[in-house]
Structures are given as C-alpha cells and as structure tokens.
Amino acid sequence: MTDLAPSPCHDRPDAWFAWIWQRLGPRLEHRGLAAHRAWTVAGLHGRVIEVGCGDGLMFAHYPPAVDEVVAVEPEPRLRALAEQAARRAPVPVTVLPGCAESLPLADASCDAAVAMLVLCSVAEPRTAARELRRVLRDDGELRFHEHVRAATPLGQRLQRSLDVVWPHIGGGCHTARPTVTTLAEAGLTPWLLERLPVSSRVPAPTLPWVRGVAAPRA
Numbered sequence: 067m068t069d070l071a072p073s074p075c076h077d078r079p080d081a082w083f084a085w086i087w088q089r090l091g092p093r094l095e096h097r098g099l100a101a102h103r104a105w106t107v108a109g110l111h112g113r114v115i116e117v118g119c120g121d122g123l124m125f126a127h128y129p130p131a132v133d134e135v136v137a138v139e140p141e142p143r144l145r146a147l148a149e150q151a152a153r154r155a156p157v158p159v160t161v162l163p164g165c166a167e168s169l170p171l172a173d174a175s176c177d178a179a180v181a182m183l184v185l186c187s188v189a190e191p192r193t194a195a196r197e198l199r200r201v202l203r204d205d206g207e208l209r210f211h212e213h214v215r216a217a218t219p220l221g222q223r224l225q226r227s228l229d230v231v232w233p234h235i236g237g238g239c240h241t242a243r244p245t246v247t248t249l250a251e252a253g254l255t256p257w258l259l260e261r262l263p264v265s266s267r268v269p270a271p272t273l274p275w276v277r278g279v280a281a282p283r284a
Contacts, residue, residue: 122151
C-alpha cells in the first residue's frame with residue numbers, strides 16, 4: 067500500500083514512444099539489456115520504489131527477498147502493459163500513475179529505489195533526484211542504469227545539438243544530462259559506478275551508459 071495520496075502528476079501520453087518501445091524493447095532485452103536489469107536489482111530486499119517502470123520489463127528480475135515493489139509510470143499505454151506484467155511478477159508489484167518528480171510515498175519509507183533508462187526523460191531531473199533521496203531510508207540505496215553526457219567535447223556538442231529534436235521523438239529523452247552529478251547534488255553518493263563498454267559503429271547520442279549504486283547522505 068502507498069503512504070500518501072496519488073501523485074499529482076498528470077498522465078503524459080506519448081503514443082509514438084509507446085509504440086516504438088513495444089517493438090524496440092524486446093530486441094534490446096535479447097541484446098543484453100535483460101542481463102543489465104538483473105544486475106540492477108540483484109540482492110535487493112524489503113520495499114522498493116521503481117520510477118518510470120515503462121511496460122514492466124524489470125518486474126521479472128526482482129529477487130524473492132523483495133517484499134513489495136511500488137512502480138510509477140506516467141505513460142498510460144505503457145502503464146497498462148506494466149499492470150499486466152505485475153500479475154506475472156515473482157514478487158508483489160503495485161503499478162501507479164505518477165512521475166519521478168512527485169512520488170506517492172512517505173519520507174524514508176523504502177529500502178531501495180530503482181531507476182533504469184528513465185532519468186534522461188523526466189521533466190525535472192533535480193526534483194526527481196531529490197524525491198528519490200526523500201523516500202529512501204538512510205541505510206537504503208539507489209540502483210541506477212542510465213545513459214549520460216558524453217565524455218568528450220565533440221560528443222557533448224553532438225548531444226546538445228540533437229537535444230533540440232531528440233526529446234520530441236524519444237519520449238522526452240535528453241542525451242546530454244549529467245545524471246551522476248545530479249544524483250550527488252541531491253544527497254545520493256555513488257559508491258559503485260561502472261561505465262559500460264557499450265560499442266557502436268556509429269556514434270550514438272544515447273552513449274555512454276553507466277550503472278551504479280548510490281547511498282543516501284545523512
């Protein structure tokens with residue numbers, strides 16, 4: 067059960083992105099994304115908040131020690147698919163309308179938070195990061211897997227140029243966000259951070275990827 071009233075965030079319908087993701091998502095899972103999902107939630111326990119759960123592809127990977135997953139998703143078509151996936155999940159999952167910037171949970175009510183390929187697309191990343199910190203217990207942790215700002219000046223210029231149009235075709239995705247820095251500014255200290263060896267023959271705007279674990283600072 068949730069602790070607060072439902073999130074005041076309105077639905078964010080994006081029929082184009084939902085259509086694309088339903089077709090692209092399974093291909094990415096077979097190409098290795100499923101293994102990254104399993105890594106992201108391995109060893110979690112207790113109560114977990116998952117932001118931007120999409121169509122619920124993460125649910126199948128939660129370990130038995132997880133007592134409850136509260137998953138929020140603002141896109142109604144993807145949320146309907148997530149509700150179906152929740153019924154097949156190995157752990158109890160509640161799917162709610164909402165967004166990362168206003169989580170429907172009380173302060174310090176979660177043992178863990180999960181964000182996978184979502185912080186690029188939230189409307190207010192700093193607010194979302196502060197919300198993740200707010201709902202985490204002091205001994206909790208954030209598991210994240212995100213694409214981030216490029217490491218080279220050329221790559222950063224390419225991302226900034228593409229961000230003029232990319233969010234409109236990619237479900238709000240921004241390619242040039244300094245996500246790790248944003249999390250740190252919100253009071254979440256990465257103690258495990260790994261830059262993933264994602265390769266591409268053509269420079270892709272959604273590279274590089276990082277995954278990691280962040281602990282709340284007192």
